[in-house]
Amino acid sequence: MVTIKQVSEMAGVSSATVSRVINNTDTVKEKTRVKVMQAMAKLGYRHNVLAASLASNKTNTIGYVVPELHGSFFGSMMAGSEKVLRKANKHMFVATGHSDEKLETQEIEALLSRRCDALILHVEAVSDEYLIHLAQQDVPLVIVNRYIQEIEENCISLDNELGGYLATRHLIDQGHTQIAYLAGSLFKADGLNRLAGHKRALSEAGISFDETLMYEGDFQAQSGEAGIKALAKQGQCYSAVACANDEMASGAINALRELKKNVPEDISVVGFDNVDFASYLTPGLTTIDYPMREIGAMAARWILNRAYGDHKMELTHILEPKLISRGTTKQAAEN
Amino acid sequence: MVTIKQVSEMAGVSSATVSRVINNTDTVKEKTRVKVMQAMAKLGYRHNVLAASLASNKTNTIGYVVPELHGSFFGSMMAGSEKVLRKANKHMFVATGHSDEKLETQEIEALLSRRCDALILHVEAVSDEYLIHLAQQDVPLVIVNRYIQEIEENCISLDNELGGYLATRHLIDQGHTQIAYLAGSLFKADGLNRLAGHKRALSEAGISFDETLMYEGDFQAQSGEAGIKALAKQGQCYSAVACANDEMASGAINALRELKKNVPEDISVVGFDNVDFASYLTPGLTTIDYPMREIGAMAARWILNRAYGDHKMELTHILEPKLISRGTTKQAAEN
DNA sequence: CTGACTTGTTTTATCGTTACCATGTTCTTA
DNA sequence: TAAGAACATGGTAACGATAAAACAAGTCAG
Incomplete structure (x- = not known):
């Protein structure tokens, strides 16, 4: 050499x-x-970047932990970050945590051993305490899609409550008043916050929240189907369904079809996340856009700001979701 | 420290x-x-891994170049590699080439500067010569989804011809004889090979290839729609369509619906790739599975073999696609 | 013409390890 | 019991750069 x-x-x-x-x-x-x-x-x-890094005590490398590499969700986030970091000549060292506490910790330690200048973490299994402790050390840190009060300055997340609100509000604006809700897992913050938004929209419109029109699923398509079937069994009446995510919405639509209900003519459906396939469904799924790309970009901007002293960028901690109106929602039929 | x-x-x-x-x-x-x-x-x-790497002249890091981070295609591949590499305690340094020659070269050089022990490359814009030259240097190298004769030992790819064959063969087995083909870009090897497979299946069944039943698209959904419309305009008659990929198939299905053709009752459709949304369409898309995950895993195994002397694994250069039969294909109607 | 600056360059210590060789100690075994 | 093998450890020169201090030469104002 x-x-x-x-x-x-x-x-x-x-x-x-x-x-x-x-x-x-x-x-x-x-x-x-x-x-x-x-x-x-x-x-x-x-x-030889290795030798240079050792001598200069700077690696120009950002450690990145995501739960998974497959699927387009985290890919979008990384793409958003990559674009921002590339311009600043920083590189990403990617590791996967697989939502496992031990693995997540292990990977974070490995990234620190590699002397990454900063970390971007999308971790789900490690405790808040661990992250708080980490944030107080010397390595700049951004935590994505997770809100921890004590270190809120290090957190970037989506306003899920607002998303839930926008979805239901859209249905209300179209004249729906009997709106079912297929919730995600309620032990997860996202599931809970989306539901809270739904309730706020209802109450704002003077509609009282009807417990029997809600079903708690688990974010899987399967549970969307199950939800619709459960409601049907109870003989519930509604003209629209808001779902905790697109997978559940997709399951719900299939179940509605089985029940000979047309979407959106008989029942309007709104999802959440705006995953890739949402636009490929027919009709296209009306949903709430989860701006993963933008979140990734924002995380990278914070890093540039904190670790490399670039103070020229606009920064936020909470990103706002938007409604994407496609074909599964429709003006309510007149009574 | x-x-x-x-x-x-x-x-x-x-x-x-x-x-x-x-x-x-x-x-x-x-x-x-x-x-x-x-x-x-x-x-x-x-x-301090940096110092250790410098002293030992080994980084336990694999440089990885993919065209894009978003979308689930390359994510699956990386996930496949990651699982294999994790077991061997190797890490991945991911870079994106964005199908741009300059960027791809630049990223490859950057990975070499970081003294990666080996490289896994999914690059599209750099020349064969560059890759041949690279392969002859001292860094072990695996090139994914690209076949270069001179260094075939370093290449891993899918048998696209076989995939094209299986798709059309499936239609023929169901009794179809008038089969349209919506090709991908024919200046790309994949597009060409898939078409070649289609032709082989036809000829094997004694059906002559009809140029007028073919349309050259560009792998985008839009071009699938365009293809169906073009065929309709010419008044072509067919009971099945094979498409160069799932996006085009999805476009084709939408166009067929517009023409009041039912899928699969009137026309059978088969795609290629088995992308995520294929199973979310209704009916589910019959397609050819592109085993990206397995390809990524195989690439990692080659690396382990070449760079770290692990000779315990089974290795191949060409992976085989499989037919995934879902709801968009159906026995041809009797005449 | 001289002292203060600026510009361009060399010298040398340092970054945190690993690898190799040397050395001392403890087992084996004939 | 002596010799050689196996085990356990220490000393120190790399690894390939950067950074800070020192120095040399050229510029320029007063």
């Missing part, structure tokens, strides 16, 4: 000068620069 | 011994090991 030393010898300068040329860190006479460049080219020199 | 030196002092041993304990690289008396471990715990020592 060619070293900076060999380059410096061939160019007839010291290795410090070569380092300057490589890093553009200090003034170097044009003539010297050219000599160095030529020597590098001739020897086929390749900068 | 706590160093190995400080640990060694506290434990009353030399730094060499501490290194031995950390790396489990040599026998150390149990009593000494305990002393060292305690010192590490007490000082809150964290191994």
Whole structure:
């Protein structure tokens, strides 16, 4: 492997000068620069980032932990971050936590061992305490899609309550008054907050929340189907369904079809997340957009701000969801 | 930052011994090991992988280039690799090439600068020559979803021709004889090979390939719609359509619906890739499974084999696609 | 013409490990 | 019991860079 030393010898300068040329860190006479460049080219020199990082105590690398690599959800987030980081010449070291406490911890430790300049974490299993402790150490940290009061400055998340509100509000605006709700797992913050938004929209419109029109699922398509069937069994009456996510909405639509209900003619359906397939369904699924890409970008901006002192960007901690109106919702029929 | 030196002092041993304990690289008396471990715990020592890599000339890191991070395609591939590499305690450094020659080259160089032990590349814009040259250097290399004769030992790809064959063969088996084909971009190897498979299936069944029943699209949903409309305009007659990928199939189905054709009752449709949303469509899309996860896993196995001398695994260069039969294909109506 | 600056460069210490060689100690075994 | 093997550990030179201090030469105002 060619070293900076060999380059410096061939160019007839010291290795410090070569380092300057490589890093553009200090003034170097044009003539010297050219000599160095030529020597590098001739020897086929390749900068050793490892050695540089060790010496400079900076890796220009952001450690990134996501639950999974497959599926498009986290991919979008990483893509958002990548775009921002690329411009700043920072790189990402990606690890997966698989929603397992031990693994998550292990990967975070590994990233720190690699001396990442900062971390972006989407972790689900480690405790708040662990993260709080981590945040108080010297490595800048952004926690995505999780809100922890004590270190809220390090958190970025979506306003799920607002999303739930917007979904139901959309249905109300279209004249629906009997609105069923297929909730996600209510032991999860997201599930709970979305439901809270639903309730707020109802109450704002003077509609009282009817417990019997709600079904608690688990964010899976299967539970959307189950929800519709359960409501049917109870003989519930409604003209619209708001769902905790798109998978459940998709399941619900299938179940409604089985019950010979047309969507959206008989029943309107709204989802949440705006996953890829939402637009491929027929009719296209009306849903709430979960701006993962933007969240990823924002996380990266915070990192740039905190770890590299770039203060030129606009920053927020809470991102706002938007309603995407497609084909599964429709003006309520007149009574 | 706590160093190995400080640990060694506290434990009353030399730094060499501490290194031995950390790396489990040599026998150390149990009593000494305990002393060292305690010192590490007490000082809150964290191994510096950078320094270790520099000294040992090994990073245990695989450089990974994919075209994009978003979408589930490459995510699945990375997930497949990650699972294999995790078991071997290797990590992935992910970079994106965005199908741009300059970017791809740049990222590959960056990974080499970081002294990755090996590379897994899914690149589309760099030339074969560049890759051939790279393969002949000292860094082990696996090229995914691309076949380059001169370095076929480094390539892993799907048998697209077989996939195309299976799709059309499936239609023929169901009694279809007039089969339209919506091709992908034919300047791409994948598009060409899938079409070739289609032709082989036809010829094997004694059906002659009818140029007018083919439309060249570009792998986008839009072009699937366009294809069906173009065929309709020409007044073509067919009972089944094979598509170059699922997006085009989805577009085709929408166009067929517009033409008041029922899928699969009037027209059978088969896609290619088995993307996530294929199973969410109603009816579910019959398609050819592109085993990205398995491809990623295989790439990782090759790396383990080549870069780390693990010879215990079964390896292949060409993976086989499978037909996934869902609801968009159906026995041809009797004449 | 001189002292203060600026510019360009070298010198040398340092970053935190690992790898190799040397050395001392403890088992085996004939 | 002596010799050699196996075990346990220490010393120290790399690994390939950067950074801070020191120095040399050129510029310029007064």
